[in-house]
Amino acid sequence: MTPAPILQVDGITKTFGGIIALNNVSFTLNEGEILGIIGPNGSGKTTIVNCVTGFVKASSGRVLFRGRPITGKPPHKIAQLGLLRTFQIMRPYYSLPAYKNLVIPLFSPRARRTGGWRGGGKLGDRNTVGIDILEEIGFERDSYVPYKITNTLPTGYLKRLELARCLALKPELIICDEVFSGLSMSEIASMVPLIERLQMDGITLVMIEHRLRELFQVANRVMVLNFGEKLMEGSAEEVMADPRVREAYFGSEAVEEVMNHA
Ligand SMILES: Nc1ncnc2c1ncn2[C@@H]1O[C@H](COP(=O)(O)OP(=O)(O)OP(=O)(O)O)[C@@H](O)[C@H]1O
Numbered sequence: 101m102t103p104a105p106i107l108q109v110d111g112i113t114k115t116f117g118g119i120i121a122l123n124n125v126s127f128t129l130n131e132g133e134i135l136g137i138i139g140p141n142g143s144g145k146t147t148i149v150n151c152v153t154g155f156v157k158a159s160s161g162r163v164l165f166r167g168r169p170i171t172g173k174p175p176h177k178i179a180q181l182g183l184l185r186t187f188q189i190m191r192p193y194y195s196l197p198a199y200k201n202l203v204i205p206l207f208s209p210r211a212r213r214t215g216g217w218r219g220g221g222k223l224g225d226r227n228t229v230g231i232d233i234l235e236e237i238g239f240e241r242d243s244y245v246p247y248k249i250t251n252t253l254p255t256g257y258l259k260r261l262e263l264a265r266c267l268a269l270k271p272e273l274i275i276c277d278e279v280f281s282g283l284s285m286s287e288i289a290s291m292v293p294l295i296e297r298l299q300m301d302g303i304t305l306v307m308i309e310h311r312l313r314e315l316f317q318v319a320n321r322v323m324v325l326n327f328g329e330k331l332m333e334g335s336a337e338e339v340m341a342d343p344r345v346r347e348a349y350f351g352s353e354a355v356e357e358v359m360n361h362a
Pocket of ligand 1: 119139140141142143144146147148
């Protein structure tokens with residue numbers, strides 16, 4: 101028997117005043133896979149993330165997570181089910197040391213339930229677990245980095261902190277909104293194995309990306325949005341070979357770069 105998809109998005113439409121940001125977009129996501137979502141600027145990528153994770157209310161359509169309808173639920177309820185997201189514009193607690201950003205999610209019911217932290221509930225235990233998670237995601241435990249005030253961290257660490265905040269809730273699915281953006285080539289190169297490891301650990305991922313070359317290294321399947329509509333989905337090769345995608349991205353450096361390295 102084919103397993104039920106972990107996520108099912110059925111006919112989501114979202115309008116903002118007169119703007120149709122999404123028009124009847126549907127897709128499914130299988131457990132354990134990485135789905136890439138690409139599309140030119142303004143094509144609706146962040147809006148689909150917002151509709152799925154409850155940050156924006158869809159005008160119509162429905163979303164099922166593990167077969168249960170989550171349409172219209174608030175973001176914190178959806179997060180408690182194990183469906184987490186990162187933000188393109190990051191929102192850490194900038195004035196706190198990096199590891200303290202994890203203490204707050206570690207107090208959540210899901211973190212308690214899933215045993216995301218050790219010990220009998222003392223703050224000190226959560227601090228240790230926070231540092232454990234940061235270490236897992238590339239903050240060297242014995243360096244000063246996990247203890248630095250968050251607003252002094254370089255973008256590469258802030259992006260990792262976004263993922264760490266999701267990991268604190270033992271996610272089943274993470275939707276990453278441009279985790280590669282703003283990173284140097286070497287930072288992106290070190291992020292790729294991290295994404296692969298999350299997948300190997302059993303986490304299903306959706307990656308919204310403009311960095312196509314690196315996305316195509318990790319994505320099992322790619323969906324293309326254009327003007328709020330689903331243009332197509334398929335393997336990276338199928339997507340790049342499709343003339344409609346080339347046309348949508350006409351003149352884009354991202355696509356030229358992938359073509360030139362194909
Ligand atoms: N809160 C909002 N109010 C009004 N219009 C919005 C709002 N959010 C998004 N839009 C519009 O919806 C459309 C899709 O935007 P969205 O941010 O989802 O695109 P995107 O593909 O993520 O773009 P980018 O790649 O530039 O991040 C755009 O025309 C945008 O201006």
